[in-house]
Amino acid sequence: MLNATLELSAFNASLRTFLDASPTPFHAVRSMAERLEAAGFAALDEADSWTLEPGKGYYITRNGSSIIAWRQPTRNAAVNLGWRLIGAHTDSPxxxxxxxxxxxxxxxxxxxxxxxxxxxxxxxxxxxxxxxxxxxxxxxxxxxxxxxxxxxxxxxxxxxxxxxxxxxxxxxxxxxxxxxxxxxxxxxxxxxxxxxxxxxxxxxxxxxxxxxxxxxxxxxxxTQSAAAVGLNQEFLASARLDNLLSCFTGLQALIDGGEAAAGQVLVCNDHEEVGSMSACGAQGPMLGQWLERVMPDADQRNRSLSCSMLISADNAHGVHPNFSDKHDGNHGPLLNAGPVIKINANQRYASNSETSALFRHLAEQVGVPVQSFVVRTDMACGSTIGPITAAELGVKTLDIGVPQFAMHSIRELAGSQDAHGLYTVLQRFVQTDLV
Structure with missing residues (x-):
């Protein structure tokens, strides 16, 4: 228990440092690039020809505000096992x-x-x-x-x-x-x-x-720094938790995941908050162009996508104690009760029974509780990069996130345990052969 507590404390301290260093998408991408390079990932330029080595980590940026980082698999593994992709976005209102x-x-x-x-x-x-x-x-x-x-x-x-x-x-x-x-x-x-x-x-x-x-x-x-708050420091208060918290958890999961048989990818796009339609947004060509370069053969690329999966990580609405009537009674996620599977029958979220089941399975393996969110039937539902990327690539997708309060405020609130719980499941995800 002591080691787990220290691990959680160190994780949250690093998360707060990242949040404070990333006031804009440009600064967030720079912060991620610095952490990737410290972990041995090499920067590539989209204007250059690439020579990729199996097992080595790389990253590219576009517009200085979007980033794709990956660990290169062996050619056969990429075809037969596909890619484990984690998606998030760098921008905030x-x-x-x-x-x-x-x-x-x-x-x-x-x-x-x-x-x-x-x-x-x-x-x-x-x-x-x-x-x-x-x-x-x-x-x-x-x-x-x-x-x-x-x-x-x-x-x-x-x-x-x-x-x-x-x-x-x-x-x-x-x-x-x-x-x-x-x-x-x-x-x-x-x-x-x-x-x-x-x-x-x-x-x-x-x-x-x-x-x-x-x-x-x-x-x-x-300018107020990210902080642990609450009588027992149960909460994390900061600007831009939506969605830099997910960028950080995905980044750490990729860095700490180590080599695995399948390919491992983190993509963090700009412009999600305004529709994702840009050269570096999720509805733009960046991820597809990257995939064409790392797997030029169309047949192999399509075979690989058929056994790949994307987890789109974007925070969820925690049930507010003063406004609990804004939630469906059976789907009000609690802070510090685990990451949330986000479901919508009208495809505002891309989760389905198979991708949800795999996440629950992986979470059980690492001892992390899981919650679910469905918006009230009489309310409109937001969306994420999940359905957009699923439609662009044709890859099976899950929408998840940690529960939070005050979404889109200048200062938001999340549980102090949830980001680490999500990181633990994502780390297991990038290592798994299952999809």
Missing amino acids: CLKVKPTPELHRQGYFQLGVEVYGGVLLNPWFDRDLSLAGRVTYRNEAGRIASALIDFEQPVAVLPSLAIHLDREANASRTINAQTYLPVVMGQADTKPDFRALLKQRLQAQGVEQIETVLDYELCFYD
Whole structure:
């Protein structure tokens, strides 16, 4: 028991470090790449020819915001046993800076934002916000380059309107995304040049020879660190648990899974929160193009897919004690009671009886409890990369996730035991010959 407790503690500490280091999809992919390289995985460039060695680990990135990592099997094993794939997504709902964002009103410098994904907006008010993402610039040699940026410290806030000025705030206040969300950056006599501020920050980070900032993809984030909370630290509180928690569990399962007969793959796509239709999204060609390169022979590739399986990991709705009527009475997952199999008759989730049964079987082998989630029949159901990837590749698929509260809030809550439980099952999954 002592060793298991230490293992859980170390896992959660590493997860919190990963969450804090990954304020944007670009930073998340960089964090994953660093961990992969420390584990011996080699980076490949999609523009190069590849020479792959059986048993060796590799990874590729696209757009700096999506990543595929894998351990190469033997040729026969790939055909006869297929691939064990784990899928997740790197993006989270947030507020993104507009292309011409500068506002100067009442002596305050503000930035206009767009809402990315299905953001729960109210919790964004009165938080200590910072800014991170990717900046593209022209250097002094006239070449275009990009660099990641992170202001790290609180540089902005979105103040609430005092209740004295809106007596009905607790009963009926709604948020107009255009007029209520411009973020306060500070006070100024004139409108500052935002691109000049970005150039100064990049130079402070050690990026040299910047001539002009040409464009950027930036989002605000909460600077409060991930934390263990609760009387007995039963919970994990953090931004971006949906879905960086799944990225981390899948990454660790791949790294710690070791060599196995079947191929082992982790794919973490960007843009899931806005439909996945992009060059690096799950509805784009990235995973299919990768598979064509690692298995060029179409007959072998199709035979391999027939004995492959994808586990799409994306968090589930835990039953909230104050809103239990929002759940089906028999399908309200509890925090710290194990990962959740997500089921929907209308294929919003890709789980079926065979893929669910295999997950239950593997979970029993490693002593991890399993729950199930079905949305109330009178409510609409969300979706994941699971059905999209299943349709793109024709691979049997399971949708699972850990239960959480406050999904799509600026700060979410999960059980402190569930990520480790999911990791334990996923590690067994990448080692199994069964599908």
